[in-house]
Amino acid sequence: ERLALTEGKATGLLGELKASEPIGEAAAVSTCNRTELYLVVSDPVAAESLALGTLAGEAGIRPTELVESLYSYRGIEAAHHLFSVAAGLDSMILGEAEIQGQVKRAYELALVEGATGPILNRLFRGALAAGKRVRTETRIGEGGPSVPSAAVELAQASLGGGLNSRRVLLVGAGETAELTARALAAKGVEAVFVANRRYDRAIGLADRFGGIAVRFDELPAQLEQADIVVSSTNSPHHIIEREELELMMAARDGRPLLLIDLAVPRDIDPACLEVEGVSIHDVDAVQMIAERNAGGREAEARRAERLIASELNRFERWLESLEVLPTVAAMRVRADEIVARVLEENAGSWKNLGAEDSARLQAMARAIASRILYEPTLRLKRSAEEEDGYLQIAAVRGLFGLDATNEPEAGEANVTPIRREDRGDGR
The missing domain is CATH 3.40.50.720 (NAD(P)-binding Rossmann-like Domain)
Structure with missing residues (x-):
């Protein structure tokens, strides 16, 4: 109750969170029985500690007083929670309709304040779409529970x-x-x-x-x-x-x-x-x-969970696809680096090569690297639509060392000069 956020308090809180280094996006949902923060962060541990301190400061209490009342979800679990909230499955009253409006207003406030970005925008729109499907395709809201x-x-x-x-x-x-x-x-x-x-x-x-x-x-x-x-x-x-x-x-x-x-x-x-x-x-x-009145809606809640799982799967596939383009770009950068390094290491092998031939050699080397990456690139882009796409992306990043902090160890790549063997027939 002491953590309840009026619109004015929520605005100040979002500004404070967004200004901090580990938090890139933020939104706050505050209803009669919950105050929740949705954050996109670079350092989950630091961001969680910061959010706890900010909430405690807003309520005028010590952070340790909040610990027992806190719950924390990360990644797709956080998305599932918001989808369930918007659908009325995790509300004070099962199937209540007003929670969807409260989630929508919380998102709109964060949007107006410039606190959201591509991930929270997609997350909240997906949650609202899931809530709409649940109320349209099930009878969980029958009788207007509120x-x-x-x-x-x-x-x-x-x-x-x-x-x-x-x-x-x-x-x-x-x-x-x-x-x-x-x-x-x-x-x-x-x-x-x-x-x-x-x-x-x-x-x-x-x-x-x-x-x-x-x-x-x-x-x-x-x-x-x-x-x-x-x-x-x-x-x-x-x-x-x-x-x-x-x-x-x-x-x-x-x-x-x-x-x-x-x-x-x-x-x-x-x-x-x-x-x-x-x-x-x-x-x-x-x-x-x-x-006491929720018993008749429990069967509908199970149907609603299946709809939420479907919408959540769509969001998860989109989330995984975000890794595809950076991975493809990083893979091509790595290939260009290797081409440049091999050409530099073997520059002495073709001292008599003219400028035009040197340019052709460089273009050919890059074309070969591009051809080698063509099929993996296509398959990687298709993997964004597959359930195990994230595994394929992780495998590629591991094989190419794209997440390594240092350059992969490699010896010099010497190119063996192509010589014409002396033949007795003059050829």
Whole structure:
């Protein structure tokens, strides 16, 4: 919760990460139950340590306090994780739809900030494509499972009856508030929308789902009248504090108040639970409701995993193909180096060779090297589409010593002069 990133915090974090030496690309995904960094780095160990320190600094805590809560994936495992997240398989609620929008916005922010590059661009586009396929080709999202819909169900269970006679107050006017309003409207409930930043957004929601829109400074008066409050702002601080709530509860003539906090970090001070007549549920309580309803979607989740594997395989092949062109280029550079070295080592063998013949000799030597590399180059390019392509690339790099830090050991390559044998017949 302390690591939750608002858009402003995410922007600063991306800038700080991108400015560091081992990190070439960066993106940050922050939702109600996760804050994740996706990085393309030159030194994984150094980058992981740097990212940990940066996150800890953002939260104002020591890095050691985060260690037990961290998980780290590298390479294709990191890609699989993001694909699963975007598809709703690794979400608080199995199959929830809003996570795809959150991943998309995280990618767009990183893109606007210039923090992404070719690898993260392809990764996030692939993840969003995988999420779309899962929702189109399976029924995992059937019934619109979401944190807000589970919150409405929780409210109904807590109050032991229908909600159509209850006054519901939605604090915040973002996507979560919209989904909550939709779930309430399905049960015949009109809500009061409180906008913490954009009043026009609250008006738009009220027009679409019924109810009324009010400004944030009217919140105390609205709390006195509400039966249920669902809060989901992006505020970095509590917007409902214990002291203020005690005063409002005193004016309610003993009527109970149900508070549901869907915000991360929390909108409602946990100390409000100590106020008489107040009940509070947070995202953990909502998740319990969601897990109870997830049973019917588990079979669809298995189908979704197969679709993700297909999209992941496509991304992996693309990733492997990135090594092909540098390998081909390095192979040709190595061949040119060998040709140049052999010509130099044997320059004394053809002292009487004219300039034109010398140029022809050099061109012929390079042509021979190019012909030798022609078939391996074609096969290497085709290998990018094969499952074991990376093995072929690794073999070529090893055989040609393309990853060696020093020149491969080699003796001088002497060219034996071509002599005409003296023949008695004058030929």
